[in-house]
Amino acid sequence: MWQVTPGQTLAARQWDDELVVFNSLSGATHLLGLGATVLLGALQQGPADETTLAVALQAEFELDGAEIGAELPPMLARLAKLGLIQPCPCSPA
Amino acid sequence: MKPALLVKVLRDPQRASGLAPRAWELLLSQARAAGLHGALPFLLEDAGMEAPPAPRRHLDWLRTEALRHRDSMRNEVRLIARALADGGRDAEQLLLLKGAAYLMANLPPARGRLFGDVDILVPKRALPAVERALVLHGWTGTKLDAYDQRYYREWMHELPPLEHMQRGTTIDVHHAILPETAGLRPDPERLRGSAVPIAWPDGVQGEYPLSTLSPQDMVLHSALHLFWDGEFDHGLRDLYDLHRLLAEFGKRPGFWAGLVPRAAELELMRPLFYALRYAAALLGTPVPEDVSRMLRRAGPNRLLLRVMDGLFLRSLQPMHPSCSDASSGIARFVLYVRGNWLRMPPVLLARHLFHKAFISSRPAEEARTAE
Amino acid sequence: MPLLASLTHAELRRRLHEGELVLRTGPFTTRIRSDIAQVSDGLARLYAAHPVEDADSFADFQVNLLRSSGWRRWIRPQVLFDHGGNAPFTPLPLGQSQPMFEWVMNWCVSNHAHSYLIVHAAVLERNGRALILPAPPGSGKSTLCAALAMRGWRLLSDELALVRCADGQLAPLVRPVSLKNKSLDVIRAFAPEARFGLPVGGTIKGTIGHLAPPAASVARADEPALAAWVVFPRFEAGAATSLTPVSKAQTFMRLIDNAFNYALLGERGFEVLARLVDDCEGSDFVYSRLDEAIALFDGMSAEAP
Numbered sequence: 001m002w003q004v005t006p007g008q009t010l011a012a013r014q015w016d017d018e019l020v021v022f023n024s025l026s027g028a029t030h031l032l033g034l035g036a037t038v039l040l041g042a043l044q045q046g047p048a049d050e051t052t053l054a055v056a057l058q059a060e061f062e063l064d065g066a067e068i069g070a071e072l073p074p075m076l077a078r079l080a081k082l083g084l085i086q087p088c089p090c091s092p093a
Numbered sequence: 094m095k096p097a098l099l100v101k102v103l104r105d106p107q108r109a110s111g112l113a114p115r116a117w118e119l120l121l122s123q124a125r126a127a128g129l130h131g132a133l134p135f136l137l138e139d140a141g142m143e144a145p146p147a148p149r150r151h152l153d154w155l156r157t158e159a160l161r162h163r164d165s166m167r168n169e170v171r172l173i174a175r176a177l178a179d180g181g182r183d184a185e186q187l188l189l190l191k192g193a194a195y196l197m198a199n200l201p202p203a204r205g206r207l208f209g210d211v212d213i214l215v216p217k218r219a220l221p222a223v224e225r226a227l228v229l230h231g232w233t234g235t236k237l238d239a240y241d242q243r244y245y246r247e248w249m250h251e252l253p254p255l256e257h258m259q260r261g262t263t264i265d266v267h268h269a270i271l272p273e274t275a276g277l278r279p280d281p282e283r284l285r286g287s288a289v290p291i292a293w294p295d296g297v298q299g300e301y302p303l304s305t306l307s308p309q310d311m312v313l314h315s316a317l318h319l320f321w322d323g324e325f326d327h328g329l330r331d332l333y334d335l336h337r338l339l340a341e342f343g344k345r346p347g348f349w350a351g352l353v354p355r356a357a358e359l360e361l362m363r364p365l366f367y368a369l370r371y372a373a374a375l376l377g378t379p380v381p382e383d384v385s386r387m388l389r390r391a392g393p394n395r396l397l398l399r400v401m402d403g404l405f406l407r408s409l410q411p412m413h414p415s416c417s418d419a420s421s422g423i424a425r426f427v428l429y430v431r432g433n434w435l436r437m438p439p440v441l442l443a444r445h446l447f448h449k450a451f452i453s454s455r456p457a458e459e460a461r462t463a464e
Numbered sequence: 465m466p467l468l469a470s471l472t473h474a475e476l477r478r479r480l481h482e483g484e485l486v487l488r489t490g491p492f493t494t495r496i497r498s499d500i501a502q503v504s505d506g507l508a509r510l511y512a513a514h515p516v517e518d519a520d521s522f523a524d525f526q527v528n529l530l531r532s533s534g535w536r537r538w539i540r541p542q543v544l545f546d547h548g549g550n551a552p553f554t555p556l557p558l559g560q561s562q563p564m565f566e567w568v569m570n571w572c573v574s575n576h577a578h579s580y581l582i583v584h585a586a587v588l589e590r591n592g593r594a595l596i597l598p599a600p601p602g603s604g605k606s607t608l609c610a611a612l613a614m615r616g617w618r619l620l621s622d623e624l625a626l627v628r629c630a631d632g633q634l635a636p637l638v639r640p641v642s643l644k645n646k647s648l649d650v651i652r653a654f655a656p657e658a659r660f661g662l663p664v665g666g667t668i669k670g671t672i673g674h675l676a677p678p679a680a681s682v683a684r685a686d687e688p689a690l691a692a693w694v695v696f697p698r699f700e701a702g703a704a705t706s707l708t709p710v711s712k713a714q715t716f717m718r719l720i721d722n723a724f725n726y727a728l729l730g731e732r733g734f735e736v737l738a739r740l741v742d743d744c745e746g747s748d749f750v751y752s753r754l755d756e757a758i759a760l761f762d763g764m765s766a767e768a769p
Contacts, residue, residue, distance in 0.1 A: 011731050013738040018713030022734035025168055027727055029734060031717050114522035118495070122526060147522040150579065157578040161728045 002076060003047040003088035004040070010084075026083050035061070035075060040084060047088045050076070096375065097410050099123040103333055104377045106140035117148040119415060127411035128330045131159035132205035159205045166196055166208040167294070169262050172230070173211060174301035180226020183219040186304045188288050190214055190267065190314065194305040198291045201337035210254065210263040214281065214306075217268040224252055224266070231258050270314055271321070279317070279359040284310050308342040309355045316368030317361055320405075328409045329375075335368055336376045343379070353387045362391035371405055469512035477504050483528070484519035487511060490637040490685045491626070492573060495523035498561075502662075503529050506562040506674070510640045510661045513679040525572040529561060556667075563664055563672045566642055570623050573637070574724040580635065581627040581736045582724040587620035587634050588612050590765040593692035594634050596625050596744070598722040601669070604699030604751070607647040610675050611754050612761060614655035619681040620689060624724075629732055632739045633688035638681050640674035648673045654754060693764065694719065694746045705756040708748045715746030 004010075008025035019037040022029050032040065035057065042048055042056040053076075054068045063071075079085045098120050101108045112120065124130040134152035137144065144152055174187050190212035195203040215223050232255040237245075245253040251267040269281040287307040293299040306314055315338060319331040342348045356365045366388045372378035373385075392398060468487065471479070479485035483497035487507070498504065517523075553571075556564050574582050585598035586609035595617075599605035606622060613619040620636040628635055640661065643651055648663060648671065663673035694715050695707075710718070719737060720726050726733045751757040 011734050013713075013716075013734075013741075015712035015716075015741075018711060020713050020716050020734075020738070022731055024164070024731055025171075027165060027168065027730060029717070029720060029726075031713055113520070115520050118522050118526070145522075147524075151524070151576070154576055154578040157732075158728060161730055164730060 001047055001049050001088040002043060002053070002085050004043045005083060005086050008084075010040075010044070021084075023082075023084060028083070030082055030084070035071070036079060039075060039079065043085055097123055097413070097415065099127060099129065099411050100329070100375055103129070103136070103329075103336075104375070106136055106142055109137060109140075109142050109144070114145070114147065117144065121148060121151055123411045123413045123415065126413035128207065128327045129333060129411075130155050131162065131207040132330075132333070134159070135205040156205075159207060162206065162208045163196065163203070165262075166193060166211070169193075169211055169260070170197055170303075171299060172260075173213070173227075173264060174299045174303070176226050176230035176232075177223065178300040180222055180229065182301075183222035184213075184215040185219075185302075186285075186288065186290070187299075187301045188214045188285060188304050188306070190270075190306065191318070194311065195334070197294070197303055198305050199294075201341050202334040210265050212265045212267060214267050214270070214285065216281075216285065220252060220266065220268055224255070227255055227264065227266075231260075232256065232264060233258050235263075270317060279313075279361055283359065284314075308338075308345065308348055309352050310359075312338050312342065312352065312368075313356055313359060313361045313365060316364040320364045320367045329411055332368075332372055332375065332409055336372050336378045339372065339378055339380075349381050349384055353384060356388075356391075362388065363393075366392045367401070367405065371409060374406065375409060465515040465517065467512065468507065468514050468516050471516065473504070473508065476508060479519065480504050480507075482519075483526075486517040486519060486521055486523050488515040488517055488685075489569070489639050490621075491635050492524045492577070492637075493517055493521065494525045494527055494569065494572065496527050496529070498527075498529040499531055500529055500558065500561045502559070502561040503565055506565060506661050509659065510674055510676045512676070513682040514638075525569075525576070527565070527568055527572065529565060529568070531558065560664055560667050562661055562674065563642070563667055566640065566674065569639065573624055573626075577626070578725055578728060579629050581629060581726065581729060581733055581740075583625040583627065583719055584623065584722045584724065585625040586622050587625045587636075587689070587691075588617040589620060589634075589689040590617045590762075592690070593765065593769065594620065594689040595761065595765075596634075596691055596694045597697055598625070598694065598719060599697055600722070603697050604647075605697050606641055606643055607650060607699070607754070608697055608751075608757060610641045610643060610647070610651045610658075611654055611758055613641065613675075613678060613681065614651070614658055615758050615762075617761075617765075618684060618689075619677050627691075627736055627740055628688065629729070629736050632691075632736060632743070634691055635688050636681070636685045638677045638685045640676055643673050643675060645670045650754065651675060691740055691744050692769065694741070694744045695749045696747070697749045697751070699752065700750050701752055703750050703752045705751045705753065705760055706749070707760060710746035710748055712741050712744075712746060715744070716741045718746075 005025065008023055010021050010023055012019055012021040014037070017034050019032045019034075020029060021032060021040070038056055038060050039053055042053055048056075050072060054065070054072055057063065057068050057072065058065070076085065080087070096104075098116065102120060109120065121130065121133070124133045134156045137152065143149070170187075170189065170193055177184055177187060189197055192203070192206055192208045193211045193213070194200070195206065196208070234242075234253055235256050237253050242253055245251055251265055254263045254265050256263050270279055270284065284306055287310055288304040289307055290302060290304045293303060305311065312335065315331065315335045319328065319335065352365070353362070356362045369378070369380050369385065369388060370392075373380050393401065465488070468476070476485070480496060480498045480503065483495060485496045485507075487494050487496060496503075496507075553564075553568070583596070583598055584600075585596050586605050587597070588595050588609065595612075597605050597608060609619070609622050619638055619641070620634055622639065622641040624637055626635040626637060627633075648660075651658065652660070659676040661674040661676070663671055665671045696710070696718065716737060719741070723733075723737075726737065729736070749757075751760075
């Protein structure tokens with residue numbers, strides 16, 4: 001299960017296929033591609049597990065299950081490293 | 094010695110009313126020299142003082158800067174807590190000292206503060222685990238030679254400062270509030286035993302229980318830090334912190350009654366004597382008569398007191414050309430030596446100062462080269 | 465308001481000695497104290513068109529450039545910048561007082577003026593639209609800036625782009641353009657009518673000289689401008705002139721790299737920068753020939769928005 005980092009507020013701006021996002025908690029600014037944008041957007045709505053997130057990605061991109069399966073964990077790890085999301089011990093909403 | 098304009102305004106913010114343009118310029122300049130420039134907009138606002146447009150612009154700039162420091166420091170404390178939580182909890186509580194404590198406990202000295210390092214107090218036995226946890230999360234020892242490393246670990250009361258590799262922030266991990274080589278030994282176990290838990294502010298979730306020193310211990314630590322450390326760059330700011338702490342805690346029942354007994358217990362009567370004496374003299378801090386009376390017995394003999402008055406009152410002025418007379422530099426130097434002397438026996442002192450002057454000073458100079 | 469040129473040399477030196485020279489550069493006033501001849505000469509040559517204010521007015525910044533005292537003054541005289549008792553920079557050889565003055569003036573603004581998002585960039589305006597040229601040292605930004613300023617573009621700044629947080633407009637500073645080594649020769653040839661300060665050799669950047677800002681630009685220092693282009697320049701000997709689009713998000717991130725106080729402004733900084741990028745086209749620009757570069761920018765400014 002994953003969630004956005006509690007207590008953080010994000011300011012964001014999208015131009016075409018790129019998103020710049022400011023994290024009020026860390027003070028850092030990041031440039032994210034569309035895949036990461038979709039994941040972050042999904043998690044902003046509430047904690048979710050990898051299956052739910054995979055479905056969100058599938059809805060937006062023309063990817064098959066295997067591709068998503070391979071791409072999703074490193075993307076989540078990267079977002080976690082940036083401090084934007086973290087693993088969540090909670091149960092699904 | 095005439096008190097500086099800044100000191101007058103700290104004592105009574107209404108003095109800022111009707112200042113001529115050039116006096117505003119001087120006030121801002123002195124505030125910067127004293128490290129109190131962040132506090133100035135808030136102190137004037139709290140007193141209902143409105144500045145004319147030209148200086149008001151500066152106060153707005155300073156407010157922006159201070160708010161940034163606050164957010165940054167809150168984040169820093171959160172990340173330190175996470176590192177310690179991952180490291181196995183040997184320290185049991187995240188006991189914050191000085192600026193970080195004022196901020197997280199919402200105390201008056203946090204208002205407009207331009208924060209520096211984070212200071213924490215941990216049991217001596219927890220030092221290795223704490224150091225490991227921090228290093229694992231990206232902190233690293235700053236480039237100190239072997240001598241400086243020993244200085245900190247063996248003779249001082251803290252790990253050498255640890256700097257975070259990405260954020261560039263610094264944490265000082267103390268296991269006592271005075272070094273082992275000093276004459277006074279305020280017992281850190283007692284300090285930790287009286288620590289008060291504080292809540293994490295809304296929205297900033299923390300993974301470790303937070304605490305600060307008790308109000309009396311916080312005041313004593315502030316007094317000790319000011320009068321025993323010897324580095325007077327921010328003497329006035331530290332005195333003003335103390336003044337604000339006393340204003341806040343003085344309202345709480347039992348605070349004044351317990352302050353002197355606690356000072357006696359921790360062997361900190363002399364620093365408290367000086368602290369209250371100079372806060373009252375410079376900033377008009379109200380101190381109950383019976384407290385002053387009890388402390389007078391802990392003061393030095395009359396001759397020494399006269400010398401100390403001369404030294405301290407000079408060196409507590411802002412370090413600004415408008416406030417210096419010929420003896421201020423000497424005063425500061427004497428107090429620097431005294432500060433180090435009180436922390437280390439005379440033989441060790443000379444060696445350390447010798448080493449510092451001839452080996453450590455170069456890197457600092459390079460870092461200051463103009464672009 | 466009187467201009468600096470209206471002061472006699474004697475009066476200028478007197479005010480500098482007493483700390484009574486208050487110089488206006490765009491939105492800021494600076495109280496300057498100095499006992500160094502090079503500083504007063506530099507001011508006379510490069511700031512003739514700038515307004516001076518009353519000695520008793522409120523000055524935003526205090527710049528004290530003094531000969532350092534002590535035994536050094538006889539063997540290797542030095543200049544020390546003292547900012548109200550603080551000495552943030554190491555002293556430099558006395559002969560480098562003029563460049564030090566310029567560096568110090570930049571430092572004052574970028575360290576304090578947090579009602580602006582401050583970006584390390586040149587800013588020029590033509591036909592009501594402004595061009596921002598961010599660039600790390602060595603990119604040829606200053607040469608381009610000087611050339612454009614000498615060819616009809618209004619100079620707002622050579623080093624610091626001041627984006628007003630309140631409305632996103634660019635505030636002019638209009639100070640001398642700092643040129644190094646070969647650039648000095650290039651611009652002298654390019655604009656023989658230009659007015660320069662005395663060149664100073666032996667600095668950490670080589671030989672430095674300053675071009676006085678055109679009086680017409682100084683006179684319009686209270687007119688802000690709206691940004692339309694962000695162009696990242698790069699001088700490359702022998703290269704063909706080329707302009708390549710950069711995405712808005714990339715422009716955004718690269719402007720952060722060149723900003724002084726973006727982090728300090730926090731979310732406000734993000735909003736101000738986003739609004740700026742919204743209104744601008746970002747590009748990478750490579751050039752080797754100055755005249756071609758000017759022609760390209762002139763063409764850009766002539767096009768309808």
